[in-house]
Amino acid sequence: MRLYIALIFILSFTSCKTISYFNTPNDVFKENSAVYLTDGTVAKGMLTVNFETGRDAKDYIILQEGPADKKIKLANIEYYKIGNTSYHLKKVDVLLNDFQQLLFVKRLTPDSSRAHFYELYQQKSKSPDGREYYYYFVSLPGYDRLVAYNIASKYFQPKFDEKVSKMFLDCMPVATRIRNRESGFYLQTFTLSDKKKVAVWQRIIKEYNQCR
Incomplete structure (x- = not known):
C-alpha cells in the first residue's frame, strides 16, 4: 500500500511539472x-x-x-x-x-x-x-x-586566399596572411575537417579584432 501511494505521489508530481x-x-x-x-x-x-x-x-x-x-x-x-x-x-x-x-x-x-x-x-x-x-x-x-x-x-571557395583576403582589406596584416596562404589562415577547397575550418575562421576573426 505504501509503495502504491508513493508511486501515485511521484506520478502526480511529474505530471504537474512543466515539460521543457x-x-x-x-x-x-x-x-x-x-x-x-x-x-x-x-x-x-x-x-x-x-x-x-x-x-x-x-x-x-x-x-x-x-x-x-x-x-x-x-x-x-x-x-x-x-x-x-x-x-x-x-x-x-x-x-x-x-x-x-x-x-x-x-x-x-x-x-x-x-x-x-x-x-x-x-x-x-x-x-x-x-x-x-x-x-x-x-x-x-x-x-x-x-x-x-x-x-x-x-x-569563400574555391580560391579561399583570393576571396577572403579581399574581405579583410581594412586590416592588411590579416589580409596578407590569408593571401599568402599562411598556416592557420588558409583553407583548401576540399577541407573536410569541421574542426580545422572552425579553427581557421576563429583565428582570422581573432586577429581581425586585434587589428589597429
Missing part, C-alpha cells in the same frame, strides 16, 4: 529565455521555437509571459539568449542549393567582435541521411543584420 526542452536553436519548448527585439527592448519568458516540428508557422516564435502566450514576429527579433549563449536570427543557405531559410544560429564570437561566426546544429532525425551535422556561417562588418554566409559557399 532544448534540442536545437530551432526546436525549443518552454525554455526560460530573453528575446532581444529590433526596437531595443527585451522580452523575457518561456520560449518556444517550432521551426523543426512543423506544428506552427515559421514566421514567429512563442513567448509565454506569465499565463499568456505571445507570438513575436521574426521581423521584430534580433536574437534570443538562454543562459549566456545567444542564438541569432539569420537568413542562411544550409545545403548550398541557393535556398535561404530564416533560422536561429548559435553565435561563437563575443559581443565585441567586429566579425561574427555562427554554428547551426541539425539533428539526426532532420538530416537527409540520418546523421548529425554542424554548419558554420560568417557575418562581416557592413552586412545586413540577417546576412550570414555558409563558409563552404561560393563566397
